[in-house]
């Protein structure tokens with residue numbers, strides 16, 4: 253349990269709600285709370301969009317309701333780790349630390365678990381575009397939201413149809429895709445190699461033209477509307493008789509009645525201080541940006557064999573994806589970036605670019621692939637809002653609204669039980 257730490261340089265007040273972590277989840281939560289009339293402080297140790305929300309694939313992937321933990325994953329892992337062209341990487345020294353989480357993660361690779369996870373993800377992502385517009389409409393941030401199709405690219409129709417369960421879940425969430433083969437795919441977008449013989453086209457998706465700029469613009473809107481942004485690092489909580497009364501930060505204490513913990517992949521130690529051992533890992537991911545490319549695809553695409561997206565951002569293509577296990581502290585690896593470079597050359601023949609930018613980020617991954625959204629069981633006043641693994645940009649605005657509704661006591665038809673942090677208290 254958290255220590256009692258002497259109050260110094262106290263700020264905030266007894267009615268303050270402190271949102272810690274200014275990624276897409278925290279910024280969305282702060283804005284929705286502010287709209288509900290609360291006195292909100294938003295805090296980040298670096299600034300808005302300093303974590304995964306900066307460099308992700310930028311796709312508003314409302315069809316992303318299929319977890320990685322599909323049936324059969326266990327038998328595929330050894331082959332994937334040995335295959336240099338596979339999008340799964342492991343920093344082997346980290347394996348002993350990873351194992352307890354990995355064992356729990358793999359336990360979800362059953363059809364019934366996948367269906368349960370998918371049902372939980374659907375309300376968070378399925379109306380993503382509407383939720384982003386609801387958050388940003390009429391503000392400087394709105395210009396970043398680009399409605400578009402989203403395509404999954406495969407070598408042929410048989411490969412595209414090879415996971416009936418994934419297709420069924422996506423169709424249940426957003427409707428059937430259009431199947432584009434050979435000439436039809438070339439007519440839709442001539443950018444791709446002839447080796448890509450089939451695409452599944454999901455309409456009514458979108459992307460964010462610059463995720464870092466977008467989250468920063470949303471944080472600015474929060475400040476312009478009277479919210480306070482504090483650049484500081486959360487260290488601990490002040491808890492009196494089981495109730496939160498203040499946050500301990502590197503620049504003094506902040507009095508508050510509520511805290512929303514939206515610190516992404518860095519949330520585990522804070523939950524431990526609050527008495528809950530959450531199985532949370534980082535699924536490290538990378539992006540490679542190709543500046544001033546000569547070919548720009550019409551819409552974001554997922555190159556299914558490489559599990560990475562190609563998204564047409566302003567003046568650049570962003571290639572993002574890959575899963576690497578290795579913890580929060582290890583430096584970036586070279587191989588994932590090299591893989592992205594090789595695979596984009598294969599997917600888009602003749603692609604050239606002027607320069608590159610590389611980035612490593614941390615997806616916050618709970619072992620059951622369901623974000624934690626709700627009150628922390630044994631400490632009155634603290635709410636969790638993290639664990640959005642591959643879908644945080646898509647589902648951040650809706651998650652923020654769900655947490656704000658909970659805190660504001662608004663009635664919702666949504667069963668919040670499935671997201672409750674208390675599931676890890678058992």
Ligand SMILES: Cc1cc2nc3c(=O)[nH]c(=O)nc-3n(C[C@H](O)[C@H](O)[C@H](O)COP(=O)(O)OP(=O)(O)OC[C@H]3O[C@@H](n4cnc5c(N)ncnc54)[C@H](O)[C@@H]3O)c2cc1C
Pocket residue numbers: 272273274275276277278295296297298299300301302303304305306307308309310311312313484485486487514515516517518536537538539561572573574612613614615616637638639640641642643644645646647648
């Ligand atoms: C390569 C890659 C590609 C992706 N592609 C997509 C995609 O196309 N679509 C999609 O929907 N999602 C995608 N994601 C996932 C998405 O980026 C994340 O799920 C989402 O950004 C998580 O947002 P967050 O606000 O929870 O966390 P973060 O954005 O990581 O924010 C956490 C914040 O907490 C702050 N913080 C941490 N500790 C402290 C502390 N002690 N005190 C104060 N502040 C603290 C950090 O500075 C950071 O700003 C991708 C992720 C990666 C890595």
